[in-house]
Amino acid sequence: MSVDTGSRPPAAARDRRFARQERCELCGTPVAARHGHLVDTGRRGLLCACRACFLLCPAGKTRYRAVPERYLWDPRRPIARLDWRELGIPARFAFFVHCGTRVTAFQPGPAGMVETTLPPGLWAELAAAHPLLATAEPDVEAIVFRGRACGTDCFLVPVDVCYRLAGAVRRYWTGGDGGPELHERVGELFAEIEQRAQPLW
Numbered sequence: 001m002s003v004d005t006g007s008r009p010p011a012a013a014r015d016r017r018f019a020r021q022e023r024c025e026l027c028g029t030p031v032a033a034r035h036g037h038l039v040d041t042g043r044r045g046l047l048c049a050c051r052a053c054f055l056l057c058p059a060g061k062t063r064y065r066a067v068p069e070r071y072l073w074d075p076r077r078p079i080a081r082l083d084w085r086e087l088g089i090p091a092r093f094a095f096f097v098h099c100g101t102r103v104t105a106f107q108p109g110p111a112g113m114v115e116t117t118l119p120p121g122l123w124a125e126l127a128a129a130h131p132l133l134a135t136a137e138p139d140v141e142a143i144v145f146r147g148r149a150c151g152t153d154c155f156l157v158p159v160d161v162c163y164r165l166a167g168a169v170r171r172y173w174t175g176g177d178g179g180p181e182l183h184e185r186v187g188e189l190f191a192e193i194e195q196r197a198q199p200l201w
């Protein structure tokens with residue numbers, strides 16, 4: 001008979017759950033596991049938000065901006081392998097966020113996510129051919145790419161998804177290419193993105 005060594009006594013599980021109870025970072029109200037986020041454009045961070053605070057911060061020119069909940073993909077204009085290479089991204093996946101006048105690429109590495117600013121014009125050129133890229137709201141939405149043997153996946157996602165990707169890279173990266181556990185986690189996250197994504201048109 002096998003013994004599940006991974007199970008913990010109920011009290012410990014309860015304490016752990018209590019310790020992980022998330023709260024709205026603006027008003028302190030406890031929030032459910034699934035909750036909205038706000039981007040703090042002042043210090044470039046993400047805040048957990050209750051529904052009321054989330055709804056009070058629509059996308060606009062305020063310091064706190066609500067992260068939209070849409071996921072999109074464009075079945076009509078897939079990103080070709082060539083376009084991906086033009087961006088100079090050697091990683092298997094990366095995400096891109098437009099802030100101010102710049103587009104920043106985040107790609108995984110042994111020390112976490114590495115930020116690089118794309119050469120001016122390159123993103124605009126690619127976006128002219130792929131409207132999905134131009135659809136992303138600055139600061140609060142991201143374009144995520146994943147290179148695969150059969151082509152390149154490209155999705156528009158809420159920027160908090162990228163924080164989850166970055167967290168997985170920080171936590172699970174091993175060896176030179178990230179290791180099997182990281183790629184499994186990233187695969188799960190992309191499966192979730194794929195399932196939620198609606199066609200752009």
Ligand SMILES: [Zn+2]
Pocket residue numbers: 024025026027028029049050051052053054
């Ligand atoms: Zn709140």
Ligand SMILES: [Zn+2]
Pocket residue numbers: 022035036037047048049
């Ligand atoms: Zn949160």
